[in-house]
Amino acid sequence: MFWDPRIERMPQKELEEYQERKLKALVHNVYNHSAFYRKRFKEAGINPWDFSGIKDLQKLPFTKKQDLRDNYPFGMFAVPISQIVRFHASSGTTGKPTVVGYTVNDIECWVESLCRGLVSCGVSREDVVQISYGYGLFTGGLGFHYAAERVGATVLPTSAGNTARQIELMKDLKTTVIACTPSYMLYLTEYASKAGVDLKEDTKLRLGIFGAEPWSEETRKRIEEKAGIDAYDVYGTSELSGPLFTECEEKCGVHVWGDHFLIEIIDPETGEQLGEGEKGELVVTTLSKEALPLIRWRTGDITVMEGEKCACGRTHPRIMKILGRSDDMIIVRGVNVFPSQIEHVLMQIPEVGEHYMIILDREENGLDVMTVQVELSENAEVDKVSDLLELEKRIANSLKSVLNVTAKVEVVNPGTLQRFEGKAKRVIDRRKI
Numbered sequence: 001m002f003w004d005p006r007i008e009r010m011p012q013k014e015l016e017e018y019q020e021r022k023l024k025a026l027v028h029n030v031y032n033h034s035a036f037y038r039k040r041f042k043e044a045g046i047n048p049w050d051f052s053g054i055k056d057l058q059k060l061p062f063t064k065k066q067d068l069r070d071n072y073p074f075g076m077f078a079v080p081i082s083q084i085v086r087f088h089a090s091s092g093t094t095g096k097p098t099v100v101g102y103t104v105n106d107i108e109c110w111v112e113s114l115c116r117g118l119v120s121c122g123v124s125r126e127d128v129v130q131i132s133y134g135y136g137l138f139t140g141g142l143g144f145h146y147a148a149e150r151v152g153a154t155v156l157p158t159s160a161g162n163t164a165r166q167i168e169l170m171k172d173l174k175t176t177v178i179a180c181t182p183s184y185m186l187y188l189t190e191y192a193s194k195a196g197v198d199l200k201e202d203t204k205l206r207l208g209i210f211g212a213e214p215w216s217e218e219t220r221k222r223i224e225e226k227a228g229i230d231a232y233d234v235y236g237t238s239e240l241s242g243p244l245f246t247e248c249e250e251k252c253g254v255h256v257w258g259d260h261f262l263i264e265i266i267d268p269e270t271g272e273q274l275g276e277g278e279k280g281e282l283v284v285t286t287l288s289k290e291a292l293p294l295i296r297w298r299t300g301d302i303t304v305m306e307g308e309k310c311a312c313g314r315t316h317p318r319i320m321k322i323l324g325r326s327d328d329m330i331i332v333r334g335v336n337v338f339p340s341q342i343e344h345v346l347m348q349i350p351e352v353g354e355h356y357m358i359i360l361d362r363e364e365n366g367l368d369v370m371t372v373q374v375e376l377s378e379n380a381e382v383d384k385v386s387d388l389l390e391l392e393k394r395i396a397n398s399l400k401s402v403l404n405v406t407a408k409v410e411v412v413n414p415g416t417l418q419r420f421e422g423k424a425k426r427v428i429d430r431r432k433i
């Protein structure tokens with residue numbers, strides 16, 4: 001099913017021509033209306049009249065999170081505040097949050113983008129969509145809310161938390177689709193089972209749309225099996241609007257709507273553009289945003305771009321599952337490790353549950369120690385201490401063979417590690433303290 005078949009299946013050549021036109025207009029627009037970009041362009045010697053389009057994209061400077069921080073709160077806006085109809089903000093771990101603003105058209109573009117995504121996952125007006133992403137400054141709740149309503153589905157705006165009530169409402173109001181972080185879905189599934197609710201038997205849940213944090217294919221399989229649903233990925237960032245792009249029914253990458261966003265993959269170290277199929281940092285240029293247009297926005301997210309047409313018929317480029325953020329990458333004894341790689345290894349081991357933590361310490365001799373704590377699965381038959389030790393050794397060996405790093409593995413009882421309602425924080429780096 002398509003929300004906007006003409007746009008979603010637009011021939012690639014036509015899409016490129018459209019992007020070309022919009023990119024040229026954007027370069028003029030930011031030069032004329034954003035003091036920030038005018039200064040940037042002048043510094044980089046860019047004259048909008050000489051800019052010839054996509055082939056010149058690499059000449060344009062990158063925009064980074066620090067630019068938003070340095071220009072807090074409105075310094076990068078390209079319209080007067082009177083035209084802004086909404087703010088969102090992402091909580092910065094250090095210093096000020098990042099504030100984003102939207103014009104009427106920006107909200108419209110965001111909603112339409114996510115409507116295409118929802119319909120491509122199979123959401124329709126027959127569905128009851130429970131939105132368990134946080135409502136408020138976070139873009140997840142309101143983003144899904146507007147799009148699900150526009151699709152014509154019935155929205156159940158539970159926001160995150162209060163899991164007992166979420167499950168009760170899910171049963172009573174016959175929720176068919178849930179949208180939340182994958183870590184919250186794991187928690188909700190576990191909570192339901194402890195409360196004697198079988199999500200497969202006792203609810204009408206059939207589909208879930210999960211994102212806002214990295215999650216592996218193995219976690220997808222576990223969620224699908226435990227909850228008896230189809231699980232789809234959704235990607236977006238507050239700076240780009242919020243949740244924007246989802247997988248289609250093929251589940252082979254997230255479709256990025258090329259009429260509104262132009263993507264590149266770059267080498268995060270050198271800034272050089274990489275080709276399709278090569279792993280690197282996702283960089284996005286917003287082609288339609290008015291309040292906060294972004295030129296070559298460095299998302300920090302590591303992924304791979306796939307340009308080939310999808311079997312679903314959509315022609316827009318796809319990005320594969322996000323491996324992690326370049327700044328989330330852990331360097332242990334000089335080896336680069338993404339938490340998602342650890343998750344990938346853990347979830348392939350049947351005795352292991354879904355919850356884990358990664359703790360980094362530095363020994364007195366200066367060596368890094370990585371401890372992976374992971375829960376035993378509820379139905380694992382590991383009774384003897386020797387079995388437990390054998391399991392820990394097996395996990396450590398698998399981690400070593402994939403990551404090339406030695407990890408200390410601690411298998412703990414089910415239910416002992418922290419659970420998360422929003423984005424999970426699974427890495428504790430004690431080396432900086």
Ligand code: DLL
Binds near residue numbers: 140
């Ligand atoms: O997380 C927007 C969103 C809300 C996306 C609900 C999906 C669902 P921010 O809080 O600005 O916005 O965080 C953006 O979250 O740069 C990624 O690192 C991460 N992220 C988002 N979606 C995914 C995903 C929202 N599907 C940051 N897989 C991004 C992996 C994701 N990481």
